[in-house]
Amino acid sequence: MFALIDCNNFYVSCERVFQPQFDRKPVVVLSNNDGCVISRSNEAKALEIPMGAPAFKYKRLFEKHDVKVFSSNYTLYGDMSRRVMSVLESYSPNIEIYSIDEAFLKLTGFDYLDIIEESYKMKKQISQWTGIPVSIGLAPSKSLAKIANKIAKKFNHKTLGVYSLDSQEKIIKALKWTSIEDVWGIGRRYTKLLKSIGVENALDFINIPDQWVKINMNILGLRLKKDLSGSSFIKLEEIKSRKKSIATTRSFETVLSNLSDIEERISTFATSCAEKLRMQNSCCTSLLIFLRSDPFKKEEQYNNSCVMQLSYASDSSLTLSKQAICGLQKIFKPGITYKKAGVLALGLISKENRQLNLFEPNIIRHDSLMKAIDTINYKYGSHRIKLANQDLNRIWKMKQENLSPKFTTVLQEIIKVK
């Protein structure tokens, strides 16, 4: 048996734990820079505020219906997620943390317990310990657990947040209820293809011949079909695999045409890649740098990239920044208004396995320097220490007008009680 535990409206729920006055009120959380809606309370959903709604377009509606708006507070959400996951770990050693608010549990050897009863207990415990409401879907395979979870959530008044697909009858009914575009892992492309041959829901999908699926949707599609049919074919990924490539790419806030301005951006992107590498204990062996003009301007268009091979694998901000700027200088063409650039770290290897370079004594020294920088940035807020070719004023630019305090991680920001 698999269980999929999914936190309900997770970011909104995190905010409500520390500000319960917004229980039963419409609440939304906005993306970085207060761009668009990324989490909605049920009351906000009832007002038909769609996921991804641009905040500026819905400002009037927010005011009219007294919708509470929060900027995203990832420090808080990350900490609350960790708490939820650690409660789940006490129920089964076989856990796959699928995203910040979702986890699969494998419940083998639990048959002697009443699994549904146990799930209600789990739900209650998470709610009491962390304040976060969750829904739980139970099924013989992961893709079916996804569907069970959706049913648990959608018909909450009947299921009370837990639903189990524990009979063939229920599975058939659930598959029929799930339209094909909502099936986990079926992208837009396959939806179109499947609809063209008359597949409307998940039940239609499992009834098409294996051969057709294998030819048209490769082996992963076939595995999904079998998984949906009720035998577990998609395995639990207990160890998060390290990312195979890491990238930081961004559109500029304004167009840039000066080399030194773009150098600043590229250095920041390279530094950010280096940070991500260090976080997962990897080094990269080459960098790809790209640069693009503004496609919406009726001017000369330019678009180029280059790969810089590093002489040794590195995760040092200094090395990556230096190499990325060398690459930029190669591809930069004056007289163009640029809109977007990016740095991709390629050829990732784990840090333990890297080859050291006999003629590069700085490698080891960089390690301790980077460690010190990471510690300081972690302790005092990110980007307190920067390279001199980065813009020191830039940290203030993120728009976070409705940011809640870091209730669980900063002593000065904890709740006050009278």
Added chain:
Amino acid sequence: MINKKLIFFKPDNQNQKYFPLANEGVSAGFPSPAEDFKELKISIDREVVKNESATFFARVDGQSMQGAGLDDGDLLVIDRSQEPENGKIAVCFIDGEFTVKRLKVEDDCIYLMPENSRYKALKVTSENQLIVWGIVTYVVKKV
């Protein structure tokens, strides 16, 4: 523009201080006999946080629980995994704000009891929205 906020750090050569070398890289010779006891250190954190994933902190604002030793500005350790019971000190959310009081559970109602004669007990009726947010397990105060 960019240079405005640059601070350069220089090594201080005037006041030479000698620090002990971290010896993690040394593999020859006898290891320090103290090495085995590295873990044995007093930790307040370990003492007061019994259940990490359910533990939260709050700051006391006001005097209403002075009698129980909770003074203005004290740090409260809250364990949400503990069940609310008669006589326990709890952080509650009632009528739009957080408050810390002692729970008094009667057959048909709950009272939030202050421990300061200048404050009145609060009877919780069905008109109040009460959330018992968590149980206070420790108070950290500066003397």
